[in-house]
Every structure is written in C-alpha cells, then in structure tokens.
Amino acid sequence: MGELLNKQYKFFMDNKEMLIEKYKGRFVVIHDEEVVGSFESDRDAYVYCVTHFKVGTFFTQQVVAEP
Numbered sequence: 243m244g245e246l247l248n249k250q251y252k253f254f255m256d257n258k259e260m261l262i263e264k265y266k267g268r269f270v271v272i273h274d275e276e277v278v279g280s281f282e283s284d285r286d287a288y289v290y291c292v293t294h295f296k297v298g299t300f301f302t303q304q305v306v307a308e309p
Contacts, residue, residue, distance in 0.1 A: 261305045266305055
C-alpha cells in the first residue's frame with residue numbers, strides 16, 4: 243500500500259468502534275482521513291469514488307464487527 247492508503251486505513255482502524263456504531267454493514271468511503279460517504283454496496287461506493295477523487299487517494303471498506 244502507498245503511504246496515502248496507509249493513512250486512510252489507519253484512520254479506519256483507529257475509528258472502527260465509532261464507524262461500527264454509525265455505519266455497521268455499510269461501505270464507507272474515506273478520503274483525507276475523513277468519512278465522505280457511506281453506501282449499501284461496494285459498487286456504489288467505488289463509483290462514487292472514481293467520479294469524485296483521483297484513483298489512489300481514497301479507501302473503501304465495509305464496516306463490520308470482527309468475530
């Protein structure tokens with residue numbers, strides 16, 4: 243992963259509890275260490291990302307509690 247993606251991933255992990263409370267089961271879009279959208283499908287999240295941000299500057303992940 244590039245440095246920028248590492249920062250976005252770190253933001254996700256550091257804030258996972260809050261994300262689970264707000265977005266459980268949804269796909270979040272993180273850009274500039276901020277949640278900028280949440281979607282019901284990974285496809286919708288990706289389409290939003292590529293129409294709004296340069297490839298490699300965003301991170302998408304489904305918010306789920308680990309077993």
